[in-house]
Amino acid sequence: MYSSDDIRDVLSKPASVKHASSNSLRSVRTRKNSSTHFPTVTNVPPSPPPLIKFSYSFWAPELSWLRRSYLKVMAQTLILTVILVWICIPVYFGSLAHQRSYSDRLHVWFVDMDGSDIGSAMRTAVQANINTNTKAKLGWIIKDASNFPTITDVSNQIVDERAWAALVVSRNATSNLISARENGDASYNQSTAMVFLYNQGRNEVAANSFIVPLSQALISSAAANFAASYASRYLASQSGNATAMAALIAAPQTLTTPISYSMNNLRPYSAPVASALTLVGSIYTIIFAFVITLSGYAIRQAIEPFLKTKDLLLLRVLAPPIFYIPISVAYSMISLCFKVPFNAKYNRAGGFFIFWLYDFMGMTALGLSTEAMITLLTPKYMTYFLVPLIIFNVAVSSVPITLEPWFYKYGYGFPVYNMQQATRTLIFNTKSHLGLNAGILIAWIALSCFTIPLFAFIMRRRAMAAAAREATSRSGAAPHNDSSHDPDSTPRNSVDGIHPDQGKLEESKNDADAEVMSIDEKSPAHDSGLPALKSRSNETFDIERQQ
Numbered sequence: 001m002y003s004s005d006d007i008r009d010v011l012s013k014p015a016s017v018k019h020a021s022s023n024s025l026r027s028v029r030t031r032k033n034s035s036t037h038f039p040t041v042t043n044v045p046p047s048p049p050p051l052i053k054f055s056y057s058f059w060a061p062e063l064s065w066l067r068r069s070y071l072k073v074m075a076q077t078l079i080l081t082v083i084l085v086w087i088c089i090p091v092y093f094g095s096l097a098h099q100r101s102y103s104d105r106l107h108v109w110f111v112d113m114d115g116s117d118i119g120s121a122m123r124t125a126v127q128a129n130i131n132t133n134t135k136a137k138l139g140w141i142i143k144d145a146s147n148f149p150t151i152t153d154v155s156n157q158i159v160d161e162r163a164w165a166a167l168v169v170s171r172n173a174t175s176n177l178i179s180a181r182e183n184g185d186a187s188y189n190q191s192t193a194m195v196f197l198y199n200q201g202r203n204e205v206a207a208n209s210f211i212v213p214l215s216q217a218l219i220s221s222a223a224a225n226f227a228a229s230y231a232s233r234y235l236a237s238q239s240g241n242a243t244a245m246a247a248l249i250a251a252p253q254t255l256t257t258p259i260s261y262s263m264n265n266l267r268p269y270s271a272p273v274a275s276a277l278t279l280v281g282s283i284y285t286i287i288f289a290f291v292i293t294l295s296g297y298a299i300r301q302a303i304e305p306f307l308k309t310k311d312l313l314l315l316r317v318l319a320p321p322i323f324y325i326p327i328s329v330a331y332s333m334i335s336l337c338f339k340v341p342f343n344a345k346y347n348r349a350g351g352f353f354i355f356w357l358y359d360f361m362g363m364t365a366l367g368l369s370t371e372a373m374i375t376l377l378t379p380k381y382m383t384y385f386l387v388p389l390i391i392f393n394v395a396v397s398s399v400p401i402t403l404e405p406w407f408y409k410y411g412y413g414f415p416v417y418n419m420q421q422a423t424r425t426l427i428f429n430t431k432s433h434l435g436l437n438a439g440i441l442i443a444w445i446a447l448s449c450f451t452i453p454l455f456a457f458i459m460r461r462r463a464m465a466a467a468a469r470e471a472t473s474r475s476g477a478a479p480h481n482d483s484s485h486d487p488d489s490t491p492r493n494s495v496d497g498i499h500p501d502q503g504k505l506e507e508s509k510n511d512a513d514a515e516v517m518s519i520d521e522k523s524p525a526h527d528s529g530l531p532a533l534k535s536r537s538n539e540t541f542d543i544e545r546q547q
Contacts, residue, residue, distance in 0.1 A: 017153055023317070056313045086386055088391040095395040103210045104139040106402060109166040111154055113145045116174035118226065118259055122167070125222030138165075138214050151195060158197050161431045165198035165211050167219065167261075177258050181234075184250030194219065194261035201267030201428030210403075211352040231255050267428045273338045274427050277355075279397055285331070285359065285502050286390055286444050287369025293325045294382075299376050309460050312452045320371050324363045332356040344429040348419040351426045354434070361441040362419040366393075368448030375455040393417070415444055 043095030048062075056063050109127045112119035126140050141163070144365050148154045170176075173193040180188035196215055200207040234255065238244040248255055296319065304312060333356055335342075366389070373385045394413025396404070397420050411417045418437040424430045 006431065011123070020361060022263070025395060028342075033120060050227060080381075080384060084387060088219075088388050092391050092395045092435055095399060095404050098405060099210070099399060100136045102405075103135070103214065104137055104402075106164045107139045107208060108211065108215060109139055109141050109154070109157075109163045110144045111145050111148055111168045112141050113148075113151075113171040114169040114193075115145070117230075118173045118177065119169040121229075122169055122194065122222055125218060125225070126167070129427035131220055132420055136214065136272065139216075140538055151197075155197050155264070155266055158199050159431065161199070161202060164202070164206065165196065167215065168195050170194060170199065172434065173259070177254060180251055181258075182244070182247055184247035184461055186251050188251055188254055190253055190257050191260040191262045193259040196261055197264050197266055199267045200265050200269045201424055201430045201431065204269040205398070206400045206403065207269070209516055219261050221259070223257075227256065227258050229257055269428065271341055271427055271507045273335075274342055274423070276338075277335060277340065277423050277427070278420045279394070279416075281303040281331070282362070282419055283390055283394065284398065285363050285419075286366045286370075286386070286393070288327050288331070288371050289320075289324065289363050290319055290386055292327070292367060293370040293374055294379060296323075296371070297379060312460065313456055316375075316452050316456050317368075317370065317449055318432060320367055321364050328360040328363050332359055334439040342426055344427055345432070346427060354424065355426050356418055358422045358434075358437065358441070360443065361438065362415050365415045365441045365444035368445060370454065372448050372451040372455055375452070375459055413440055415441055 051062060058067065110123065112123055123142065126142060129137055130140050151168050151170070155170055157163065158166055167464050170193055177188070177193065179185070196219065198207055247524050300315070307315065332352065335355070336352065342348050342355055345351060346354065369389065370382070370386065374382050375387055393414050393416035396408050396414060397416050401408050401417075418440045421433050423438040425432050425434060
């Protein structure tokens with residue numbers, strides 16, 4: 001055994017000597033049964049001073065680790081955002097860039113019900129336009145007049161979206177002109193010779209930017225050419241006929257502007273506020289639904305770990321649509337305040353109810369898609385799904401898909417396009433696609449009702465596996481207590497709420513003190529060595545407790 005003087009000498013030596021004398025200390029720091037080791041003092045680096053709020057510049061050394069974290073996260077965000085810009089913005093720009101190149105996809109019918117000079121002149125002009133190679137032209141199609149007994153039959157076909165527009169040369173147009181010219185009929189209305197039918201409510205961009213201006217240019221040019229040719233021929237043939245000249249003076253329009261046309265907008269875009277519902281409003285719908293998604297994700301983290309898997313899946317699928325109901329009602333009622341005409345196809349009450357129903361289905365289709373993806377992406381990366389969702393929907397709704405490259409045909413199956421088409425039917429009485437629109441929206445909802453439980457179940461399995469691993473690691477790290485095998489014994493560390501590690505430290509300290517006392521009793525110099533050793537022992541345990 002070592003005396004207290006030996007122990008005091010070891011404790012008073014410098015660090016380099018103490019390392020060499022570790023064998024001498026080991027007998028003092030170890031219990032007799034060698035089952036528990038006395039805690040040792042390690043070289044603990046000093047803690048950095050606490051940061052003081054509102055006290056540093058951005059480049060202060062004290063903020064170096066925070067600055068590195070900030071720059072790292074912002075660099076990652078910048079890279080992802082640049083990639084997102086290159087993916088999404090070209091999609092939107094591409095939907096607008098080639099409209100003139102595809103304007104010939106806007107089919108316009110030419111129907112000659114006259115079958116004489118005027119009809120022949122207009123047919124020649126239309127055929128010449130078809131044969132040109134210019135990009136900015138309409139897709140003219142010459143139709144057989146026998147298929148359309150009246151102009152009303154042609155109008156019905158345009159409303160039914162068989163074509164975007166139609167130019168009809170009225171029946172007996174040439175004979176009416178000749179009769180008015182010969183009789184000097186001053187009431188002759190040259191605009192009755194032709195009528196141009198179009199459907200602006202189907203898409204105001206196509207009508208205002210392409211159909212109307214391009215067709216007007218063609219018709220006006222053809223009418224002017226006909227007037228010049230007709231006047232020269234008539235004057236040459238009737239130069240000496242005083243009666244003909246008198247009739248011509250009575251009705252000069254039969255010579256100067258013998259033919260013209262009238263525009264018949266079958267479904268006028270009569271409610272400018274409708275643009276807030278057909279395009280911009282759809283973007284708002286996505287945003288409102290996303291607000292519910294973010295709020296639900298944040299608050300659900302508190303209750304989700306305690307729910308059964310079945311209840312969690314039901315909560316994820318059923319709760320969001322319930323929240324969408326009052327939002328969609330509020331959104332729809334605002335349109336009433338601005339007098340949106342819902343009575344174009346149905347009565348006002350029925351039209352409003354159907355509009356709300358489609359708005360609710362659209363919000364559910366879009367909102368549940370964000371609800372599904374936030375499970376995988378988390379709010380940190382959710383914007384990288386939300387931005388493409390908005391842009392890919394808007395790209396196929398701002399202009400007709402007919403004027404876009406083939407890639408954009410995906411829009412026929414996207415929610416915003418179908419919401420827009422249903423809204424046009426209700427407000428402008430365009431061709432009804434309500435059944436198809438509802439089917440596509442319901443299909444999106446059904447897809448999300450499948451993906452949400454799937455993704456939630458996958459994440460729940462991962463969470464359960466992580467919890468099992470954590471429980472296993474905790475049980476493996478728990479201290480072994482021999483008294484646990486004794487049914488009559490009570491664990492020391494369970495009394496009075498003492499932490500198990502603290503109880504273990506106290507036990508080791510007491511054993512070490514007992515060892516020191518045993519050494520000291522056998523040593524004649526214990527009066528000088530014992531205080532130093534006990535002081536060192538207490539210092540050691542104070543440091544361990546702080547750690």
